[in-house]
Amino acid sequence: LLVSQDWLTKFGYLPPPDPVTGQLQTQEELTKAITAMQRFGGLEATGVLDEATLELMKTPRCSLPDLAATETRRKRFAQAVTKWSKRNLSWRVRTFPKESHLGHDTVRALMYYALKVWSDITPLNFHEVAGNNADIQIDFSKTDHNDGYPFDGPGGTVAHAFFPGDHHTAGDTHFDDDEYWTFRSSDAHGMDLFAVAVHEFGHAIGLTHISAIESIMRPYYQGPVGDPLKYDLPYEDKVRIWQLYGVRESVSPTAKPEVSKTDDHPVLPELPENRSTVP
Known part of the structure; x- marks a missing residue:
């Protein structure tokens, strides 16, 4: 269970334990966090750590959190929309x-x-x-x-x-x-x-x-x-x-990408489609 709590904290579903009291999460908070994780992951939202949920927690993934601000956190943790100002x-x-x-x-x-x-x-x-x-x-x-x-x-x-x-x-x-x-x-x-x-x-x-x-x-x-x-x-x-x-000027929103011409692009080596690359 602790491993699951660490996972839920790491990816933004559960606030970290209170640094002053060391108070861990209540069962209610835990159930809420599991439900949010299940919804985000496309699973049935049961609030229970069932097999499918534990399986998804074991799936390789990106290290960044899914929810930038859980409701219990203060606003300063919220992920503001950021973008590059240069092109x-x-x-x-x-x-x-x-x-x-x-x-x-x-x-x-x-x-x-x-x-x-x-x-x-x-x-x-x-x-x-x-x-x-x-x-x-x-x-x-x-x-x-x-x-x-x-x-x-x-x-x-x-x-x-x-x-x-x-x-x-x-x-x-x-x-x-x-x-x-x-x-x-x-x-x-x-x-x-x-x-x-x-x-x-x-x-x-x-x-x-x-x-x-x-x-x-x-x-x-x-x-x-x-x-x-x-x-x-x-x-x-x-x-x-x-x-x-915004959209690149030359782009039609529904067009498929053109297959790149390789003149000025790096070349990717060809691998037989069905051959494993594991030595």
């Missing part, structure tokens, strides 16, 4: 996965295409830079990496990103280097790096988690999303990002 944003992979079968160029190409998903439909432009001044610094880190969101080994929390704002970590995106990152793999064991990156870059430009089952901004890992060059954002996510930044 040209720089990015850089500062640290790469240490022991990965994905080469540096593949990782960079996947980041490029995951950002392109968002810039294709908004007025935002992303460009890769060298040096330490990138707006979006990308790192692969393990366990505690000094940002308040420690990773936890394979599974559990797999990545997180910081919302836009004035703080120096704004836009920064971190992936857990203890995950087995994959690309174009049908293998159930790995984490599809492109799918997770699209989600995290959604945070880096201002989107919070939502409960919609189809959304890429749902907090739980949903498996691979197919070919990065042909990926089309769910309509729900398009509408939310348009509310923040």
Whole structure:
């Protein structure tokens, strides 16, 4: 039960224990928190830690909370809507996965295409830079990496990103280097790096988690999303990002993405569609 309480606190469903009295949550607060988590996760809202609920709690996911302000917290915890005030944003992979079968160029190409998903439909432009001044610094880190969101080994929390704002970590995106990152793999064991990156870059430009089952901004890992060059954002996510930044001039709201021409784009290595990438 304590593990579940920690989980509910970590993801915004339950306020932390009172630091003065050490008072833990009442049964009523706990039931309310479980119900909110079940609703957000698309489960039947029973308020009871049943098997389906415990199973969802074990699903790999993003480290950011789902509810930024529970009703019992004071308003200062509320997540204000944040967005970038500029339209040209720089990015850089500062640290790469240490022991990965994905080469540096593949990782960079996947980041490029995951950002392109968002810039294709908004007025935002992303460009890769060298040096330490990138707006979006990308790192692969393990366990505690000094940002308040420690990773936890394979599974559990797999990545997180910081919302836009004035703080120096704004836009920064971190992936857990203890995950087995994959690309174009049908293998159930790995984490599809492109799918997770699209989600995290959604945070880096201002989107919070939502409960919609189809959304890429749902907090739980949903498996691979197919070919990065042909990926089309769910309509729900398009509408939310348009509310923040407006529509890119060349975009028809219902059009499918054009398959990228590769002249000026990084090339992704071909992998046989059905071959496992696990050695």
